[in-house]
Amino acid sequence: MDFRFSEEEEVFRQEVRQWLKEVVPPRWYDIDAGLWEETEESWALLREFQRKLGQKGWLAPAYPREYGGSDMSHVKRLILAEELYYHQAPVGVEMEISINWVGGAISLFGTEQQKKKYLTEVAKGESCFCLGYSEPNSGSDLASIQTRAVEDGDSWVINGQKIWCSYAHYANYCWLGARTDPNVPKHKGISMFVINMKIPGITVRPLINILNRHSFNEVFFDDVRVPKDALIGEKNRGWYQLAMALDFERSLIGTAAANQRLIEELIQYVKEAKNSGNSLGDDPLIKDELAELVVENDVLRMMCYRIAWMYSKGLHPSYESSMSLLFSSELLRHTANVGMRVLGHYGELAQDSKDTVFKGRAMRTYLGCISIGVGGGTNEIQRNIVAMRGLGLPRQQ
Amino acid sequence: MDFGLSEEQEMLKTSARDFLQKECPKKLVKQLDESDEGYSPELWRKMAELGWMGLPFPEKYGGGGGSFLDLVVLLETMGYNIVPGPFFSTVVLGGMVILAGGSEEQKKRLLSEVASGKLILGLALTEPDAKYEAASIKTTAALRDGKYIINGTKLFVLDANVADYLLCVAKTKSTSKPENGLTIFLVNSKAPGIKCTLLETLARDKQCEVVFENVAVPKENILGGLNRGWQIIQDILQKAIVAKCAEMVGGAQAALDMAVAYAKERVQFNRPIGSFQAIQHYCANMVSDVDGSRFVTYKAAWKVSEGLSATIDVAVAKAWTGAAYSRVTLLAHQIFGAVGFTMDHDLHLYYRRAKAGEIIFGDGAFQRTIVARELGL
Incomplete structure (x- = not known):
């Protein structure tokens, strides 16, 4: 047992920290766009920053060098993620989607040519993906998707509708799950495709999220014709590939660091804020609730570290990732609610409101936290995974 | 790592x-x-x-x-x-x-x-106010004719009923900083003036009330120096808290294992109850509590073992693990249903100990005051 980082790892942490100081534009912090709050301007800053990360080999640090990565050790990747999230650098879900979920699946199931093209593009920050998973009638029951892909000569022809596609309006590609055999049990007739978003037949329609921002979309496919090599992996094996890719999705190893920052800022606010002349920090109930957040975040951090450690041992986390995602979603909701309670009426004030405090973070987190615990598999689905995969409980009938 | x-x-x-x-x-x-x-x-x-x-x-x-x-x-x-x-x-x-x-x-x-x-040893630390603070120690030890005379009541003393020696923490100096006036004495549990009464407790562990009435202890039986007892107690409490957490992690794992095994074999509505989502989700919550507790405990243990500053880590481990063990055993009871509500069954052994473990050395609320203090709140 040893919970220390090596000297080399600590040096690396300092290097990342220093680099972030130099490279993240101050304007990014002025905008303070949180998760699902991207604007045209913040998106541009985000992509620009990620290209710079890509040049360092830090955008997809796990990838081999030949694909634009840097073969980085698991522990160093953890450190990198911690620093990026703790310092609220321009990174977010779209990076996780492209690099870890989609890239992770392509690196497992893609041909050499596919890997070379897509992994390199995302690792350099040149391209990003949106997910084409959910459909209006396929949410948690993802295997019931109806979007069809039919072979026609040397092409696939796609028809159907996807929904909740985050950043589809910016994405270069869609990582699409489609039915390729309707005559077999639902899990056995799905295949995975990479679809260029700029080709004819694709319509992207905005959906305005709870934060009143445009982050996700509906995407319609009308006779979209793509070449044969748009298929990734084996035909009709897509469900199993997708399940594997979802594992990557569920890792989200930097969340403890992001939460840490949020909690620290809340504590700082409480220390400084005066309410009718009294410091909020004198209230024993508030102290207790803040301490509780710190306790919970420490638990989350250990869960995340353990995942990194498992990878470094060549083990493949499955239920552990679901568990940490579950935990982090509940912690974020808890944090948001403590924030709202501590700030009282001030917590209701939006980012740009007169008299606002704490950059309106309390209400923004209160709204935004709902998505964690729904996206990437609801907490209920995560619990199913923990119970069935982790504890070997029998399948639900 | x-x-x-x-x-x-x-x-x-x-x-x-x-x-x-x-x-x-x-x-x-x-x-x-x-x-x-x-x-x-x-x-x-x-x-x-x-x-x-x-x-x-x-x-x-x-x-x-x-x-x-x-x-x-x-x-x-x-x-x-x-x-x-x-x-x-x-x-x-x-x-x-x-x-x-x-x-x-x-x-x-x-x-x-x-x-x-x-x-066999026992630590006679806590008193009727049941707190783990220096100011709570009212038991006195006064020097008379070359011996210390101890007077006072210790409460919730584990295993005093079978101990050969008690390590008694007593006040040897009145000062505005009570932590600078406490001394640890090694006391023969059979010494005249000691009255030990076994308490009846939730976990059926052997906690006692120990009354010291003019108990004479030779000077040589001081441990760690006159008026220097509290620092030692603080250091040992840190270790004891982590050790208790480790015990609780083991207990929580056992309760989880029992519940999962039962959920797989108990059939209702013609199917194992472990195939019901409600039961599965209980189990998922339990494993998260068990794993989470284990790793915060290991981290605190490692820090203590390495001699690193661990005040916050120890408090975090105790705050989380104590409550988690209780939650896990309660959910296990829910899965076992009526059979768990019997003395014949084993689960109550864990359910009882979970709460006792949560309380000893300070519960979650107490540990969180330490966390808050360490954060400068």
Whole structure:
């Protein structure tokens, strides 16, 4: 047992920290766009920053060098993620989607040519993906998707509708799950495709999220014709590939660091804020609730570290990732609610409101936290995974 | 970074588990819980032969030269199986205090006897206000004719009923900073003036009220120096908290394992209840509590073992693990249903100990005040 980082790892942490100081534009912090709050301007800053990360080999640090990565050790990747999230650098879900979920699946199931093209593009920050998973009638029951892909000569022809596609309006590609055999049990007739978003037949329609921002979309496919090599992996094996890719999705190893920052800022606010002349920090109930957040975040951090450690041992986390995602979603909701309670009426004030405090973070987190615990598999689905995969409980009938 | 146990620790864990499954079945646990002594001299002797009592003490004092982490691994296993008896009082509380504060002569004599299983110790710390604070110590020790005379009441003293010696924390100086006026005395539990009454408790552990009435103790029986007791107690409490957390992690794992096994075999509505989503989600919550507790406990244990500053880590571990163990056993009860609500069943042994573990050395609310203080709140 040893919970220390090596000297080399600590040096690396300092290097990342220093680099972030130099490279993240101050304007990014002025905008303070949180998760699902991207604007045209913040998106541009985000992509620009990620290209710079890509040049360092830090955008997809796990990838081999030949694909634009840097073969980085698991522990160093953890450190990198911690620093990026703790310092609220321009990174977010779209990076996780492209690099870890989609890239992770392509690196497992893609041909050499596919890997070379897509992994390199995302690792350099040149391209990003949106997910084409959910459909209006396929949410948690993802295997019931109806979007069809039919072979026609040397092409696939796609028809159907996807929904909740985050950043589809910016994405270069869609990582699409489609039915390729309707005559077999639902899990056995799905295949995975990479679809260029700029080709004819694709319509992207905005959906305005709870934060009143445009982050996700509906995407319609009308006779979209793509070449044969748009298929990734084996035909009709897509469900199993997708399940594997979802594992990557569920890792989200930097969340403890992001939460840490949020909690620290809340504590700082409480220390400084005066309410009718009294410091909020004198209230024993508030102290207790803040301490509780710190306790919970420490638990989350250990869960995340353990995942990194498992990878470094060549083990493949499955239920552990679901568990940490579950935990982090509940912690974020808890944090948001403590924030709202501590700030009282001030917590209701939006980012740009007169008299606002704490950059309106309390209400923004209160709204935004709902998505964690729904996206990437609801907490209920995560619990199913923990119970069935982790504890070997029998399948639900 | 390494979350794993060393090869030796894995071996210790496996051999301890095998030994306890054989030598400490639940039937014995229940017998001991119901007895006044609360321990089996035969099991105690066998544990001593395995080197458990001396595990964390240096070889020169007759110990096994293990690390604090080794002790943590052993305690996790003991918590999994449940081992009634004064191991915690003797080794973790008493032995560690002697190791930290004893003179060379005291360590040689007492620790070797602890290691060989000849000596049972108890820590007489808490008093009727039931707090773990220096200001709570009202028991006094006054010097008279070359001896200290102890007067006062200690409450919730574990295993005082069977202890050969009590380590009594008493006030030896009145000062505005109570932590600078406390001394630890090694007191023969059979000394005249000591009255020990066994309390009846939730976990049926052997907590006692110990009244000291003009108990005379020679000066040589001071441990760690006059008025210098509290720092030692603080250091040992840190270790004791982590050790208790390790025991609780083991207990929580056992409750989870029992519940999962039952959920797989118990059939209702023509299917195992473990296939119902409600039960699955309970189990998912339980495993998250067990794993989360284990790793915050290991981290705190590692820091303590390395001699690093661990105030916040220890408080975090106790705040989380205590409550988590209680949650896990409660959900386990929900899964077992009525059969768990019987004395015949084993689950109540864990449910009882979970709450006792949550309370001892300060509950979650108390630990969070420490966290808040460390954060500058």
